[in-house]
Amino acid sequence: MSSSASVEAQTGIATGAIDLLLQWLGRTVEPAALQWVTDEIRRQRERLDERRLGIALGLAGRRVGRNDLSLSAADLTAAHTLRPRWRPDTWRADEAARTALILATWIGEQQTFAGRVDRLCVTGELTEHVACLKGFAVFPGPAGLLQRAREAARSSMQPPFEAIACHNPYPADYFDDAAFNQMVVKCLFCGVPIESVIGLNERRNNELLRMMGDLISERRAAGRPVPDSVHRWMANANAAAD
Numbered sequence: 001m002s003s004s005a006s007v008e009a010q011t012g013i014a015t016g017a018i019d020l021l022l023q024w025l026g027r028t029v030e031p032a033a034l035q036w037v038t039d040e041i042r043r044q045r046e047r048l049d050e051r052r053l054g055i056a057l058g059l060a061g062r063r064v065g066r067n068d069l070s071l072s073a074a075d076l077t078a079a080h081t082l083r084p085r086w087r088p089d090t091w092r093a094d095e096a097a098r099t100a101l102i103l104a105t106w107i108g109e110q111q112t113f114a115g116r117v118d119r120l121c122v123t124g125e126l127t128e129h130v131a132c133l134k135g136f137a138v139f140p141g142p143a144g145l146l147q148r149a150r151e152a153a154r155s156s157m158q159p160p161f162e163a164i165a166c167h168n169p170y171p172a173d174y175f176d177d178a179a180f181n182q183m184v185v186k187c188l189f190c191g192v193p194i195e196s197v198i199g200l201n202e203r204r205n206n207e208l209l210r211m212m213g214d215l216i217s218e219r220r221a222a223g224r225p226v227p228d229s230v231h232r233w234m235a236n237a238n239a240a241a242d
Contacts, residue, residue: 007108010140014106016082017138021100024069028093033064037097044104050116056101057120057128061094068092085169085198086137098128099135106140114144121148126159133163136170146174153183162192172199181208188215188230195229204237 018041026034040056043049071079071089079086088096102120106113117139121132133152136145149171152164164171165183175183180203187194194200212234216226 007110007140011106011108013082013138014103014140018100018103020075020078020082021088021096021103024071024075024088025064025093025096025100028067028069028096029064036063037100040101041104044101048105048107053101053105054120054123057098057124057131060097060101060131061127064093064097066092066094069096083138083169085172087167087169087198088137090167091134094127095131095134098131099138102132102135103139110141110144113139113141114148117145118148121152126157130159130163133160134168136164137168142170142174145170149174150179153179153186158190161186161190166192166196167198169198171197172203177203177205177207181205181211184208185211185215188212188226193227193229194233200233201237204240209234209237 022034022038022041025037029037037060040052044053069088069091076089079088091099102117105116117132117135121129124132133149136142136149139145149164152160153171153175155161165187171180171183184194184197184200185208186192187197212230216230216234219226
């Protein structure tokens with residue numbers, strides 16, 4: 001695929017994601033709140049304004065609220081058609097609005113967009129940071145986001161870690177084995193259900209099995225519990241390897 005074709009495809013996903021997010025927000029928030037989001041998206045598309053973007057991202061929680069998106073099976077089908085394994089059913093209204101606002105700043109310049117996302121992750125307050133990381137599922141220019149995604153996977157703060165590790169297709173698609181393995185092992189350390197990791201079975205590898213086996217042995221020796229789901233996954237993985 002040529003570079004221009006790749007940018008065109010990514011632009012299509014960004015536009016499609018905005019349309020879907022606004023559609024879902026229209027069933028979740030008050031009309032005035034939806035109009036506010038729509039107006040802010042239009043302004044960014046007409047003339048990108050970093051300062052206004054930062055203000056809008058900060059206001060999103062108060063403007064649209066934090067209710068969960070109530071998505072139907074048809075909504076999830078539409079999401080997966082646009083972006084395989086995208087899980088917007090785990091998103092809140094403010095996260096959907098913030099993701100749509102950031103997507104509206106995409107003009108086909110991958111490095112510029114990646115730099116903007118990186119700054120927003122650093123300067124935004126925690127809920128903004130989490131929304132931004134969830135948006136990695138549909139953000140264009142994904143290769144440029146890798147360093148920030150790996151930083152989130154190493155974070156000592158639970159919300160950013162879960163935003164990238166749980167129900168997010170980005171790690172399965174772009175992490176190398178070492179980064180993916182460390183993220184999965186950290187889930188067990190942090191009490192995060194490993195079944196929430198998208199692509200866990202597809203990305204299974206011998207080193208991951210070894211690391212998980214060692215950690216299970218350590219926890220048993222220390223008298224610490226291991227979730228049943230981890231035992232089941234290990235048993236299934238070992239059976240598949242035989």
